[in-house]
Amino acid sequence: MARSGTVAVIGAGFYGSTTAQRLAEYDLFDTVVLTDIIEGRPEGLALDMNQSRPVEGFETRIVGQTTGQDGSGYEAIAGSDIVVITAGLSRKPGMSRMDLIEVNARIVRQVAENVARHAPDAVVIVVSNPLDEMTALTQIATGFPRHRVMGQAGMLDTARFTSFVVEELAVPVSSVRTLTLGSHGDTMVPVPSACTVNGTPLTDLLPADKIEALVTRTRNGGAEVLALLKTGSAYYAPSAAAARMARAVREDSGAVLPVCAWVDGEYGISGVYLGVTAELGRQGVRRVVHTELTDSELAELRKAADAVRAKQADVHHL
Numbered sequence: 001m002a003r004s005g006t007v008a009v010i011g012a013g014f015y016g017s018t019t020a021q022r023l024a025e026y027d028l029f030d031t032v033v034l035t036d037i038i039e040g041r042p043e044g045l046a047l048d049m050n051q052s053r054p055v056e057g058f059e060t061r062i063v064g065q066t067t068g069q070d071g072s073g074y075e076a077i078a079g080s081d082i083v084v085i086t087a088g089l090s091r092k093p094g095m096s097r098m099d100l101i102e103v104n105a106r107i108v109r110q111v112a113e114n115v116a117r118h119a120p121d122a123v124v125i126v127v128s129n130p131l132d133e134m135t136a137l138t139q140i141a142t143g144f145p146r147h148r149v150m151g152q153a154g155m156l157d158t159a160r161f162t163s164f165v166v167e168e169l170a171v172p173v174s175s176v177r178t179l180t181l182g183s184h185g186d187t188m189v190p191v192p193s194a195c196t197v198n199g200t201p202l203t204d205l206l207p208a209d210k211i212e213a214l215v216t217r218t219r220n221g222g223a224e225v226l227a228l229l230k231t232g233s234a235y236y237a238p239s240a241a242a243a244r245m246a247r248a249v250r251e252d253s254g255a256v257l258p259v260c261a262w263v264d265g266e267y268g269i270s271g272v273y274l275g276v277t278a279e280l281g282r283q284g285v286r287r288v289v290h291t292e293l294t295d296s297e298l299a300e301l302r303k304a305a306d307a308v309r310a311k312q313a314d315v316h317h318l
Ligand code: APR
Pocket: 010, 011, 012, 013, 014, 015, 016, 035, 036, 037, 038, 067, 086, 087, 088, 089, 090, 091, 104, 107, 110, 111, 127, 128, 129, 232, 233, 234, 235, 238
């Protein structure tokens, strides 16, 4: 595919900078724009990343831009096809994602308003936490059609689940398929009925209590990394997930991925941004793809939707 277009990454912390690097190394975009409010940080990172081009052999140019609280500097994202929002605080050990809601809502609202002003046609991928709420807030603050705003969570939860199954069974990564739906947090809904190893149902390979233990580890996957790092949360797997979503949009690929998307009728659930499988393309979410669920998985997904819907209603006031 010919290289073209611009992707912007807002927030040049750990998550944002690794996402920008991955996107640049795909060599699919003309330009990756990286912004932050810390004076000089995005410019410095861009300079550094550009100097890796001769070694890694990619042509995409990285542009760093400091932005101000007044919206200055956002001209740099003009014309972006895709914007990834990573701005916001990350958790400290012992914090839940929900503890970040007020402070990150202020940041994400300000960012989203500037995105709407300067990149009005972009597809937006949100990663700031708490994820489901920040995705809903971004749609409200941009006023973009719902299919053009989505969040990254399911790709990461699924990757963690897959990786734990790989370790447990000592099988190749490529042989394992797992799925998680619902929200990024306590109401994550694992879908063991859709998990396979070389096409064999996971439920035939592991006892229920072992699967449950892997699910619990997945649900706490972010906290486990955080507890080890002590400062800053995970970013290698998260950035891989966000970059992969941006790639599906850029390539208009129709890839079906687990993402946080607007659900309106599927699974008997309506009016909420929720983790589901969706087909991605140039316009963002082409459609939510229905996955066959067992009765108990469906009941759990509906319960998750109710919990997330209630929280998302609050973001209007933040
Ligand atoms: N505009 C742009 N950037 C901002 C703004 C803003 N209004 N406010 C904060 N930032 C920047 C910070 O200056 C910092 O560089 O966001 C960056 C956040 O980086 P980290 O603290 O390293 O956090 P990171 O691990 O990258 O996580 C970012 O993703 O997973 C979520 O919970 C996590 O909400 C957090 C986000």
